[in-house]
Amino acid sequence: MYVFLSCQRKYTEIENNEALYAIDTVKIDSKGHLLDLNRFILISDLDDEEKSLFLYNAFDHSIDEINLDRLDFANKYFFEKEGPNGTGESFYSLNHLKGGFFFIKSYNKSAIFDKNGVLVKRVDWVNSIDSIGSIYGQQPENEILISSSDLKVFGLDFDDKNRKIHFDILSIVDNSIKRLDLDSEKSYGCFVLEGEDSQGHFFVKPHVYLSSENNLAIISHDFSNELILYDSVGEFVKKINYESRFTPSSAKSINGKTITSREHAGKEFQYFLEQVRFYPPVWDNVKKRYLRLSKITVFSDDRINGSFLPEVLKTSVFLSVFDSDFTLIYELAIPGLNYNFGKYFSKDGKFWIYQNFSDDLGFVIIEIKDLN
Structure with a gap:
């Protein structure tokens, strides 16, 4: 992630007059x-x-x-x-x-x-048993653990052939497993890019994020703002879609278009990123709200040494603020914040974003002050 911001702290009023925000930067003494x-x-x-x-x-x-x-x-x-x-x-x-x-x-x-x-x-995922006595026999790609009275491990398993995602829940106590199929066609399957060229078969898929926030397992996506929530014992809570203010709620898919080469896949993936990319939400335990980043990317026409994507010219980054029930309260455009990828979290009611200061660990800290 690259952030170009002044270290001087100041409040900046946003356009909708719903909030003010201040940006600060800190460096960690290693x-x-x-x-x-x-x-x-x-x-x-x-x-x-x-x-x-x-x-x-x-x-x-x-x-x-x-x-x-x-x-x-x-x-x-x-x-x-x-x-x-x-x-x-x-x-x-x-x-x-x-x-x-x-x-x-x-x-x-x-x-x-x-x-x-x-x-x-x-x-022990491999030897875990499902409801009909079958052995699971594999290991999920992504895993998180949420502490509860019955320790549960949550995993995402990807069926690349059918472009589907399975949500697997393992109880450590009795090594039993429950599998749920996520309805992911509109948020995942239609953004998978697959094809074959002279170099062989290729498969490009978007990120699906599995995170733990506020004692919930949260599934989120790159190119759709859809959120799927499960509680700490693996019970479905709800699915959320919302109308984003600054971005589309979902990128437009390529509608089954045939991918003819890796270069073609790169151009289509660029097309997705130019529309919108979403990142996982995090819980603010002080102000009892969720925060989520999204962005729109503008690329140049130049690909260096045959890279998958061309150079980035600029990004527009947005911060969405939700209440404790995941109702969207407002969204902020954050000029000058050029977020690429990296850890972010909430601490003491402020939003911390990872920053690399010439190989030293640091953070950009955003403090939001509601006007309502």
């Missing part, structure tokens, strides 16, 4: 430690008290703790790749759990560990 910013700190999680951010460090296979009140490095927790306490070669995602535990997903395995890197509980 205290000489090499933090891993290669993945935009997407493999990270905030603790429940919003005091510390825990982020994966692939350089030494550890989790670094950042104190967000002091804005400095606080601690490092080491893990093993192999053996009885092995996490696997690399982290794919992590959740910080109550009591100082971590839920860690790597390739084809996931488990709960303590801060000393000791295994607490493996998650």
Whole structure:
């Protein structure tokens, strides 16, 4: 993500007069430690008290703790790749759990560990049993764990052949599994780009995000503002679509157009991004609201060395604000915020967005003041 903003703090009134916002920037004192910013700190999680951010460090296979009140490095927790306490070669995602535990997903395995890197509980997707006694026999692509009286692990499994998404819910207590088919044609399937050329078969699919916010499992999409909510025990809550103010609510699909080459796929994917791209919502526990970024991208005509997408000329970034029931309250255009990709979260009623300051970890912080 690249952000070009003045460090001077000031309130700026937006057009609809519903809110004011202030932008600030902060840098983290790493205290000489090499933090891993290669993945935009997407493999990270905030603790429940919003005091510390825990982020994966692939350089030494550890989790670094950042104190967000002091804005400095606080601690490092080491893990093993192999053996009885092995996490696997690399982290794919992590959740910080109550009591100082971590839920860690790597390739084809996931488990709960303590801060000393000791295994607490493996998650056995492969041998889990569904309602008719069949063995699951696979591992989801995305996983999160939500703490509740009956620990549940939620996973997304992709049926690429049929362009469908399965939402799988595993109970750690009895190793039982429940599979739900998401009605994802309009939010996922119609944005999959698949074809074959002289180099062989290719498959380009949009992101589907699985996140945990406010004790909910939330499924969201790149090119549709649709949100699907499940509670912490795996019960469906509701599906949400809303009318965005600054962007379309969904990109227009290519309506079954045949994709003839990788270059053609790149042009169609560019067409989606030029309309809108949505990112996952996060929960503001202080002001009891959800916040979500979206953007529109303008590209140049130049592709460097045959890259999949051309260079970006500019982006327009928008911040959507919802109440606790996910009713849209208002949306803000944030001029000068050139968001590409990266971790964001709410802390102390403010919106924190990951920033790389010349390989130093920092954040852009947006504070919103309602006028109503």
